[in-house]
Amino acid sequence: MSDTIKYGVIGAGVMGQEHIQNINIIENAEVVAVCDTNERSRKQTKSLVKESTKFYNDLNELISSNIADAYIIATPNFTHINILEQILKTNKHLLIEKPLCTTTDDCKKFELLSKDYSKIIWTGMEYRFMPPVKHLIDEVHKNIIGKIRMLSIREHRFPFLQKVDDWNRFSINTGGTLVEKCCHFFDLMRLVIQSEPVKVYASGNQDVNHLMEQYDGKTPDIIDNAFVIVDFENGVRGLLDLCMFAENSEHQEEIVAVGDIGKIETFVPSSASGENSSNVRIGFRKDNVTKSNEVKVDKEILAAGYHHGSTYFEHLAFINAIQNNSPPQVSLRDGLMSVAIGEAAEISIKENRVVFMEEFKL
Ligand SMILES: NC(=O)c1ccc[n+]([C@@H]2O[C@H](COP(=O)([O-])OP(=O)(O)OC[C@H]3O[C@@H](n4cnc5c(N)ncnc54)[C@H](O)[C@@H]3O)[C@@H](O)[C@H]2O)c1
Known part of the structure; x- marks a missing residue:
């Protein structure tokens, strides 16, 4: 080669x-x-x-x-x-x-x-490679907030875009919104929290989007808003707050982790804003101390996609793994687990119950 x-x-x-x-x-x-x-x-x-x-x-x-x-x-x-x-x-x-x-x-x-x-x-799993998100992950892993206890991720954005042959309008093609879109966030939860999920409980519905659309006589069946709680083996709680009828939100994604000595938070600017900078802010519980770092993405990199530079950094890491014969940073198991949590959340909503991850025999 x-x-x-x-x-x-x-x-x-x-x-x-x-x-x-x-x-x-x-x-x-x-x-x-x-x-x-x-x-x-x-x-x-x-x-x-x-x-x-x-x-x-x-x-x-x-x-x-x-x-x-x-x-x-x-x-x-x-x-x-x-x-x-x-x-x-x-x-x-x-x-x-x-x-x-x-x-x-x-x-x-x-x-x-x-x-x-x-x-x-x-x-x-490119959200891992978004510069402000990566910065937050690194800080949590350096124990800047002490022992992490809670992680919440909010995505408030526009509805799903139109795709070739409209494949993304039906859960049978996508896995359902909480698999298709939110596997990213469940992957981030596992990565930040460094533990495996035990149980998932969710509430969600298709309340606003695509209800008037028809494809071969069928109306789309994809959830457009949900709250999903994931409990992890190490006692940490994860929360996803998803809304897909929230155009013009100030930030598309917001991530907050709270530990026993402080709280760290950041956001990903919406791709429409063209904004290339985010703050990663840490607030400590004692003595009114705060710290803030600005994380910028080069404009050429930002312009090469819709994911705040992450596709570029994902490829650098992928190429590095190929050239150094090192293991993938995002493994097949990571991919599998993110789908399993998403599927558990979809089941939780459909069956109105807590879903235990052991049901998947992973
Ligand atoms: N990482 C991310 O944030 C992110 C963002 C968007 C999409 N995705 C994922 O990327 C994938 C593609 O999504 P998209 O938004 O580009 O959809 P898209 O509909 O825009 O593109 C899919 C393309 O695949 C082609 N295709 C379909 N079947 C094929 C086959 N058997 N062989 C070769 N080509 C085939 C279609 O003709 C189409 O051009 C999906 O899995 C989606 O979930 C990931």
């Missing part, structure tokens, strides 16, 4: 194109192949890559070409499991967009199938 990592991108819609734009600004990386079943997506992507980049509409042709060192899987959630089963034949490095699969059972199936896979399998 040369020093330049050659990527093959499978699925070149919104997220596949964001990956390409970020790879384009990394020196030792290039996109050599793109595979997408949709002509419009292939056309849109042509303007983002070099003329020499090969285009495919069939996964088997991409696999046979054998020209990439690493594949990004950025197709709709429900397609992941079949694509993953096929891609395991290649023995190339894999960066799989979240959610790993739409169900915990499919994640477990993939975990089993890939147990002897010798290359990197990395789940695309």
Whole structure:
């Protein structure tokens, strides 16, 4: 393998194109192949890559070409499991967009199938790589707030965008909102808290969004607001506050962790604001002491996507793992656990009960 990592991108819609734009600004990386079943997506992507980049509409042709060192899987959630089963034949490095699969059972199936896979399998949990979020995580792990007791994450944003063939309007395709979108936040909870979930209780509904839409005579069935509480083995409590009819919120995400000696908080600016700076603020319980750090993202990096620079930093870490033969920073197990917590929250709402994680036999 040369020093330049050659990527093959499978699925070149919104997220596949964001990956390409970020790879384009990394020196030792290039996109050599793109595979997408949709002509419009292939056309849109042509303007983002070099003329020499090969285009495919069939996964088997991409696999046979054998020209990439690493594949990004950025197709709709429900397609992941079949694509993953096929891609395991290649023995190339894999960066799989979240959610790993739409169900915990499919994640477990993939975990089993890939147990002897010798290359990197990395789940695309990019919130970990957002600079202000990363800063907060590092501070919590340095015990700046003492022993963490509570973590709350709020996402108040606009509704789901329109996707190719409207796949994201139905839970059967996405896993449900609390899997599809919120696996990011459950992953952050496990990472910040450094413990495994024990039980999940949630309240939520589809109250406002997509109720007037129809696809082949069916109305979308995706939750647009929820509170989800997750209790962890080490006694820490996590809370997710999700609202997807909150356009024009001051911040898209807010994260607050409270420990026995202090509280740390930060936010992620909404991508529409173009704002590139966040404060990470720490308030100590004693003596009225506060500390604040400004965390900035370079404007070129910010402009290469909708996720506050995180896709860029995710690729730097992915490439670093490939080149140093080191384990993935976001493992398949991390991907699986984030889906399992999301699925538990969906079940909790549907069945109006507490869901114990042991029910998933993880
Ligand atoms: N990490 C993040 O924050 C983030 C953000 C957005 C989307 N995503 C994830 O990325 C994935 C793609 O989402 P999106 O927003 O780009 O959707 P999208 O609909 O914009 O794009 C999906 C693309 O995949 C193509 N496709 C479908 N089936 C295919 C197949 N079998 N082989 C090849 N191409 C195929 C479609 O034609 C389309 O171009 C999803 O898993 C989604 O959850 C992650």
